[in-house]
Amino acid sequence: MYPGPKAQEYPDRPAVIMAGSRETLTYRQLDERANQVANYFRSLGLQRTDPIALLMENHLDMIVAMSAAERCGLYYTPVNSFLSVEEVAYIVDDCGAQLLLTTAAKLEVAQGLPSRCPKVRHWLVADVADPPAPFAGLAAVIEEFPTTPGDDERLGTPMFYSSGTTGRPKAVKRHLPDVSPQEQLGIEEMGKRLFRMREGMTFLSTAPLYHSGPQSSISIGMRLGATHIVMDRFDTEQFLALIDEFKVTHTMVVPTMFSRVLKLPKDVRDKYDYSSLEAVVHGAAPCPRQVKQEMLDWWGPVIYEYYGGTEANGTCGCTPEEWLANPGTVGKAFFGEIVIRDDDGNELPPGQPGTIWFRGGNSSFEYLNDPEKTAEAQDSSGTMSKIGDIGYLNEEGYLFLTDRQAFVIISGGVNIYPQEIENLLITHPEVMDAAVFGVPDEDFGEAVKAVIQPLDPDGGTPELAQRLREFCLEHLARFKCPKSFDFIDEMPRLPTGKLYKRQLRDQYWKDMASA
Incomplete structure (x- = not known):
């Protein structure tokens, strides 16, 4: 979320537009407000690698706070804003957050946290002028701080928790180098190529920013001087209308969104113009072949796919042309080498499903406070790691996903995916x-x-x-x-x-x- 020189290069260009309210931050406004928040963070004594937490719906100040944390060298955890008090408290306490920032919309849940989260020393609300104790209003506490950068800016990064679909959420903690925020993490440089992003694009963000895919795409886009249209929540027809209205060039979706726009009546789908689209990237779950084929037939060869986890231990990418030649694939290895292994660790030949491992990718991650899970995800040689998916390679090296290990059905001794x-x-x-x-x-x-x-x-x-x-x-x-x-x-x-x-x-x- 660090725009760097783009804030000076394009000061009056909209950096973020909220799709519902149309609230807007220009690059200058984002940079100045993020500097104020960052200077406030430093005044609290927050040091490089210290953790903070953000319990916020998609909100302008969520993006500001992320941008501020990335100037202070902090690990920041965006918390799923739909969780209960108990679920949020587990994450906030587990990540060791010293500060929590929330919003008026999430204040009722946030008020249940102070008694459960003793490690948090500072409680803030983004859009409430006089919040109940122990919370303070963000606007009031940053007002006295300068809008210029601090003396020793260091790069910060998110620390995401998994969705918890197969168990309790776990934090993926990636290595954070001690460098200026002008530097870009390798994963973001790779993401720029994987997501087909370019300078000055108009990017439509469709999903919550507490999730790694949507958050990282905006973070990358900021360094490219992009304008980001951020949906408060996904609405099927609004998604199509926004593409038309803003002449969106790039967007990121999940397959469920494809399924839902395809099931709109034809007269609704035909109301809007999609000719501005250059790259529609999907991931997070396998896309049914028929659904993807119908999207390609409708929008043309602009549908790109990626596969990878928050761990960033390896990724695959797939162009429209590659998918049409290998229907159902999630692509070839883009980062790291794919190895398919059975339960005994033996490498399997093409066509045989097994656990997906990546060799030579990023192995410098850990599951916070869970050394056993960290060890389980990594090979004893230290050269390979996995995230728990099952799939197979074809003869040309294209990967096909089968399922998550946790959801394989064993019926009469036969594996069913x-x-x-x-x-x-x-x-x-x-x-x-x-x-x-x-x-x-x-x-x-x-x-x-x-x-x-x-x-x-x-x-x-x-x-x-x-x-x-x-x-x-x-x-x-x-x-x-x-x-x-x-x-x-x-x-x-x-x-x-x-x-x-x-x-x-x-x-x-x-x-x-x-x-």
Whole structure:
């Protein structure tokens, strides 16, 4: 979030525009306000590598605070703003935050934290003039501080927590070099090429900034003098309207967003102009082949894909042309070398699925306060690391994802990968969203269960279940087809687009165990 010389080069150019309110910060305003906050942080005695936490929805002052932290050498943790008091308290305490900044919208949750988070010494609210103790108003405390840079600026970086879809959230702590913020971390330089970003682009940010993909794309864009349109939350038609209105050149999405715009009526989709788009980058989850093909047919060869984790231990990238030649791939290794291994650590040949490891990528990360998980993610040689995904390579070295290790269904001794089934179900015209996982079964150990969010809120009928069963039998081997279908009003997806599958699966296991 550090614009560096772009603040002087383009002082009056909008750096950030909030899509809902149209509140705007120019590059000059962002730089001056971030300097004030950074000088305030220094006055509190915060030192390089000290941690702070941000409990904020997408908000202008969230971007300001990130920019300030990156001038003070701090580790800053953006906290999922949809979590409960207990969940937020765990993250704030675990990361060791000495300061927490929140907003009026999140103050009710934040007020439950002081008694649970004794390490926090400073409590701030961005947009409340006279907040309740122990909170202070951000505008008031920074007012006396200069808008010019401090004497010894050092580079800071985010420390993200995982979404917690497979267990308690864990922090990914990457190495922070002791350098000026004028320097750029290698991961950001790589991201510029991976995300197809360029000088002066107009970037539409669609997801919460507490997630690494959206946050890093804006952080990279700041150093390129980009204008960033930031959505408060994803709205399907608003997304299309913003592309048209602002002549958006670049954006980043998750596959669920593709699925939802494709299911808009044709007359709505045809209302807007998408000719300004140069690169629409997607990641965070595998994209069903039919969904991606339909997007390419609609918007043309501007759909790019990336694969990688917050750990930045390795990444893949895929151009539209590469995907069309290898449908379903997430690309070739862009950073690091991909190695597919079985449970015994043996390397597997092309076509055979196994755990995805990266050799020679970034291994200088750790899971904060969890040395066992850190050791588990790294090979004993110290040259390879993993993040828990399963996939295979084809003969040309293109990677295909199969599923997360935690969600593999073992039925009658056979591995079944839910992602394949979900990717099929989401293409059915009566399905808005789908989740597939294993449930207890006396004969086979686990049986395949599908939970469906119908396109029609009243459409969850036995007749639809039968149509979906026949649809699966038409396209999948019988042993992969769900044994049962349940219907749900709203799928528990995180605002980042990731499916909170553990919440669904755990409830079924709990209910069946108590039956």
